[in-house]
Amino acid sequence: MSKVRLFVDHPLGAGQTVPLDRDQAHYLFGVMRLGPGAVLSLFNGQDGEWDAEVTEAAKRRGTLTCIAQTRPLQEPPDLWLLFAPIKKARTDFIVEKATEMGARRICPVLTEFTNSERVRVDRLQAHAVEAAEQCGGTYVPEVAEPVKLDRLLDGWDPARALMFCDETRIGAADDLPDTLRAPTAILIGPEGGFSPRERDRLRGMDCATGVSLGPRILRADTAAVAALTLWQNAHGDW
Amino acid sequence: MSKVRLFVDHPLGAGQTVPLDRDQAHYLFGVMRLGPGAVLSLFNGQDGEWDAEVTEAAKRRGTLTCIAQTRPLQEPPDLWLLFAPIKKARTDFIVEKATEMGARRICPVLTEFTNSERVRVDRLQAHAVEAAEQCGGTYVPEVAEPVKLDRLLDGWDPARALMFCDETRIGAADDLPDTLRAPTAILIGPEGGFSPRERDRLRGMDCATGVSLGPRILRADTAAVAALTLWQNAHGDW
Structure with a gap:
């Protein structure tokens, strides 16, 4: 199974926590069945791709914590x-x-x-x-x-x-x-x-x-x- | 308005008549509102593209008559x-x-x-x-x-x-x-x-x-x- 990838409109960096909105929490915890400790990929269009861990999982909210960058930003050509x-x-x-x-x-x-x-x-x-x-x-x-x-x-x-x-x-x-x-x-x-x-x-x-x-x-x-x-x-x- | 194009599984050639099945008659006469005398494009995958005239239009059947070839067959590369x-x-x-x-x-x-x-x-x-x-x-x-x-x-x-x-x-x-x-x-x-x-x-x-x-x-x-x-x-x- 490949890792879940999620776009977030939030800064990414080592140790950075990322709050989830209701839709994101529903997708990760309800649909994809991730729980605390699960690791997924995050990107925000600016800071590359990061592994992040689920550190709080509730029905309508949650928190992810960035672990390490897995890829730098690759901007497409102009x-x-x-x-x-x-x-x-x-x-x-x-x-x-x-x-x-x-x-x-x-x-x-x-x-x-x-x-x-x-x-x-x-x-x-x-x-x-x-x-x-x-x-x-x-x-x-x-x-x-x-x-x-x-x-x-x-x-x-x-x-x-x-x-x-x-x-x-x-x-x-x-x-x-x-x-x-x-x-x-x-x-x-x-x-x-x-x-x-x-x-x-x-x-x-x-x-x-x-x-x-x-x-x-x-x-x-x-x-x-x-x-x-x-x-x-x-x-x-x- | 561009001409209606229709694929038919029938030989095409000068003066050749082409019978229409129920679906084709419905499409040409019911949906596209063509009547006797209307000209459309036919192709069959073998004889190129032909202008054809509606020579009989009924609810569930009809006949087209080929007039002239408008393009030769262009087979794609292999x-x-x-x-x-x-x-x-x-x-x-x-x-x-x-x-x-x-x-x-x-x-x-x-x-x-x-x-x-x-x-x-x-x-x-x-x-x-x-x-x-x-x-x-x-x-x-x-x-x-x-x-x-x-x-x-x-x-x-x-x-x-x-x-x-x-x-x-x-x-x-x-x-x-x-x-x-x-x-x-x-x-x-x-x-x-x-x-x-x-x-x-x-x-x-x-x-x-x-x-x-x-x-x-x-x-x-x-x-x-x-x-x-x-x-x-x-x-x-x-």
Whole structure:
């Protein structure tokens, strides 16, 4: 059995005690059946991964005490994933996948052809935490508030490369150009693609590069994993 | 609005009539509201993509007549995806993703640490058809009957390279070796990984290569897309 991993929003360090809230106590003691003396893994996105011992276990609260650091913090490369939100389940998947794949920041982007405008950032952030617990990461990407594409591009820092998945370039796969080194943001369009105006605007940006993802039209969640794979393999932490 | 795409298990050719079964008639006439004279796209995995016209529309049946071929058959490269089945929803996702990513054959593999042994191949095949309809492919990968890993390796054709995702190689990402050119099979292990015995057996095969997918532990469905991306980008049809 592998050790339970838990994200906590609390400083970690040798001898540091970590109070548990009601949900955490229920998960560790009710669901996972840990008791006093049990050892689990903690991370908080800043201090690496720590072994910690259950030093108090009650129904609605508890305390953990850090023993020793087991891994240093591994920040992912400076890679953002920008995506047009889609159906709820697939949006959840995109956040999960982006966390596993090592994006540092995840930002829902509203484009002209984006249908779903309701995005619950707190729920998506919870998915990122869960994915980080699951994949052994020591870092949790921030899920940003949704932003309109035009507004995002208005304020774009030209020092950050922008890799957008361009379905009109279908079949023209190239190696990723060196201009796409970190910092980079990957932009995945909505199911209907970018509007012609949006595509023109992206193509007109010096820091932006359109990339093909093969001869078939990928769903947004597939495209997100594929694009993150290409970038991580070429320039990232793989 | 983009044209409706439908997979049919029937020969396609100029002037060819295609009878519809009850489900197809319900989908086209009831759900998509097509009527006589409407034009849609057909493919059967063999004869490319055809424009066809509705020439008879009834509640439980109908007839389409092929007009002209719009695209030739595009067979994907000779790439198989072998995966240990996981929870139902994620197994469905793997089949959908493998179809979009251009695998030619999809085969569930039962390993020592595979928990879920119930696989409904007909349901998975239907998912592959739906994904092909959606992604604009002209080819539908075959979903094979589940097979035990040992039995699969007993009869392995050494002319087919085997790329297995080896989580013990974490962090050691390399370019894919040239030995992984088609024909290749990608093998994704179960959530608990391969057993030590299975890993030793795979490592002992001349045609097999272990590949790392970065420093985090990917879920099986994420790993499938990532591995297919690496292969398609290096040696496939992207």
